[in-house]
Amino acid sequence: MSALLQLFSSFFTIGLFAFGGGYAVLSFLQQEVERRGWMTTERFVDLIAIAQSTPGPIAINMATFVGYQAGGVPGALIATLAVSLPGMIMMTSFALFFFHFYERPKTRALFKGLRPAVVGLVAAAAWQIGKVSIINWVTAAITLAGIILIAKWKVHPVVLVVGSAIAGILFF
């Protein structure tokens, strides 16, 4: 039981200080994993790859995996819950009053400037992911084909994911 409590408090703390998602969680988690001896460093590196290449938010995937290693299925559930709770509590408390201000002209002005900043930062993410993902003519062709398929026929992401996985297996 105390092991599960330890898991909860560790992951709650990680969730509380994670600012900016999965990659922020990574450094906290690595320190905590080493301190508590939950898994070996090699296993942790594998975990990063698995968390990034399986469905779902990276931080949730990492929490589930480490939680399972440390405490089986109950550990996985507790770590996932604990890492999500701080954000959910803060977000809900924020939402309680936020929507009263959302339609006001000054708030709208603020969001008019904030939206282009978000467009810029998501574009930057596409650029950065592109730099490590588009590594040869095959991957460049997949990206280009994806853009054309979405722009012309609004092809569903699941079709793109399955199609690009098959293309990767066939052409690499």
Place this chain on the structure above:
Amino acid sequence: MAEQPERPRRLELFCTFARISATTIGGGYVMFPLLKLEVVDSKGWISDDEMVDYYALGQSIPGIIAMNTATLVGYRKRGIPGALAAAAGMAAPSLVVILLIAAFLTPYFDHSWVQKGFSGIRAAVVAMITMAVWQVGKKSVNSISKGLIAAGSFLAIIGLNAHPVLMIIAGGLLGYLLFRKETPA
């Protein structure tokens, strides 16, 4: 919340966010196009602008971006039960898939054809994010000053490794200073 006529059931919120999560491979930024597709284009629960706003708030509050954004959309549609349903939906596919992998599949993960498949997926993900940001940008970046904010945010992150939350705060401040005198659009 009186101006929100359609109230999706909690189960629908759960299933929609589970679908978004199950098709998001690679975290918060990959979620962006899927969030747009499901919540804006397919369900019409919120507008493009609202989605960008919620996404920004999800990033600006500590915690997991995807969980925070799901919480906010769920809250907007169905109050606190909706927030819980959406967040649970977001976490469910991770729990199932990662538990299966952790319990049974870890040895197979290094197989070369699995790695090749993921190389293909990552390239497609670039296309998905690019197109979503293009479509959203066409609407929210509709003046020169907004174009400069978008370009500034892009370049600061690419060139100076600036923190995304810093860009959101700076964009909000600039918006307040530049647009507060405008008539509401």
